[in-house]
Amino acid sequence: MFKSHIFKDKNKLSPYYVPKRLPHREKQINMLLSIYGDMLKNIWSAYPRFIQIVGAAGTGKTCTALKFGEIIVDMARREGINLKHIYMNCKVDGATRYVLFSNLVRKVTQKISTKSLSPEEMIRQLIDYLRFEETFLIITFDEIDYFVQMNPRERVIYDLTRMPEIYPGEPIPVIGEIFIARSLKWHDLLEPGEKSTLGIGIIEFPRYTSGQIRDILEDRVEEAFQPGVVLDETLDLISDITANPPVNGDARIGLEILYYSGVLAENLGSSRVLPEHVRRVYSEINPTITTEDIMSLDKNGRLILLALVRGLKANKSAYISLRDLRRFYGIVCEEYDVKPVENFEEHVQDLIYRGIIDMKSLMEIGISGATLVDLERFLDNLLRQLES
Numbered sequence: 001m002f003k004s005h006i007f008k009d010k011n012k013l014s015p016y017y018v019p020k021r022l023p024h025r026e027k028q029i030n031m032l033l034s035i036y037g038d039m040l041k042n043i044w045s046a047y048p049r050f051i052q053i054v055g056a057a058g059t060g061k062t063c064t065a066l067k068f069g070e071i072i073v074d075m076a077r078r079e080g081i082n083l084k085h086i087y088m089n090c091k092v093d094g095a096t097r098y099v100l101f102s103n104l105v106r107k108v109t110q111k112i113s114t115k116s117l118s119p120e121e122m123i124r125q126l127i128d129y130l131r132f133e134e135t136f137l138i139i140t141f142d143e144i145d146y147f148v149q150m151n152p153r154e155r156v157i158y159d160l161t162r163m164p165e166i167y168p169g170e171p172i173p174v175i176g177e178i179f180i181a182r183s184l185k186w187h188d189l190l191e192p193g194e195k196s197t198l199g200i201g202i203i204e205f206p207r208y209t210s211g212q213i214r215d216i217l218e219d220r221v222e223e224a225f226q227p228g229v230v231l232d233e234t235l236d237l238i239s240d241i242t243a244n245p246p247v248n249g250d251a252r253i254g255l256e257i258l259y260y261s262g263v264l265a266e267n268l269g270s271s272r273v274l275p276e277h278v279r280r281v282y283s284e285i286n287p288t289i290t291t292e293d294i295m296s297l298d299k300n301g302r303l304i305l306l307a308l309v310r311g312l313k314a315n316k317s318a319y320i321s322l323r324d325l326r327r328f329y330g331i332v333c334e335e336y337d338v339k340p341v342e343n344f345e346e347h348v349q350d351l352i353y354r355g356i357i358d359m360k361s362l363m364e365i366g367i368s369g370a371t372l373v374d375l376e377r378f379l380d381n382l383l384r385q386l387e388s
């Protein structure tokens, strides 16, 4: 078997891996633990608490919520309480309220069939089920801003925060809901009633500084790389790039640079990961679109993005018109032998909401942040990822 001289375990650099320790997020985890940990003492008379987590991209919101979930479930187990943490990512689990709620139910139990149920009935049956099973839930709704933007009229916050009113005065098995967003802008789309039940419990996630990024990366280097392979200077450089504009402290990008620098070092037959590898990788990746962003797109989204990249390359420009984009999309669909979507504009809108593409006007559609770096190289790289 091939034994890497660079990597010990590449998986430890995956965006989906939650490491054992989350340096510089101890305070946030402890806040969550103090809020929900107290409720365990009196779980039968607990009222649900809603908490919002707010912070920029890559500030550790998702991994902190997941880590907190692990810890609190464990604490509950030791008290003899059956508590589950359910993680919902609205970008993945919920195109509409109907889909979101049926996925929520499905993650809790296979015993409820949601097929002919309305969203309201799903929630009621879920509550009945939990009461019967004496099971409690904390639910995290990640990227809630995306959901509310996409479905401003579905009033999902209303449903989610009014669960206690289904059985007024009785204990409610959903003891907590955590809503994660990049900013508070989504509040503008809420009704006053929704805003008030949501409350003002907000935990902020500041951007990481260079030193903090370094601590985070150091842990990962130990888990993912062979000893002594990543030089101190290399880590310093990645931390500085990551902490400064345009990346602005996004740990995901720091990890991605670390990963690709390792891959490059390996491919070049180097026995160390050097600053020059970092520089080369950095000039090729775009600081705003990550592999994770691309992974989260469905087929149509990817094809439209591919069409955009082709169009930008063909025009040798940072922008193309919506009409050109549609034309390139038609060509790409033919090439991949798929039927073009009818609601093309909606799919483009989705890519805009996701922050992947930018639309200044109907004549100017481009890739977010792509003017910041060497566009040609970046597009080639993106093309490789999309085509594979």
Ligand SMILES: Nc1ncnc2c1ncn2[C@@H]1O[C@H](COP(=O)(O)OP(=O)(O)OP(=O)(O)O)[C@@H](O)[C@H]1O
Residues within 6 Å of the ligand: 014, 015, 016, 017, 018, 019, 021, 022, 023, 024, 025, 055, 056, 057, 058, 059, 060, 061, 062, 063, 064, 182, 216, 251, 252, 255
């Ligand atoms: N304090 C930390 N310690 C270790 N790893 C971290 C820390 N903060 C973030 N990471 C890692 O950085 C990556 C991005 O973190 P995460 O996905 O939690 O960010 P986020 O705030 O949810 O970003 P987004 O708004 O884009 O969803 C993940 O791979 C995560 O494991």
Ligand SMILES: [Mg+2]
Residues within 6 Å of the ligand: 061, 062, 063, 142
């Ligand atoms: Mg996240």
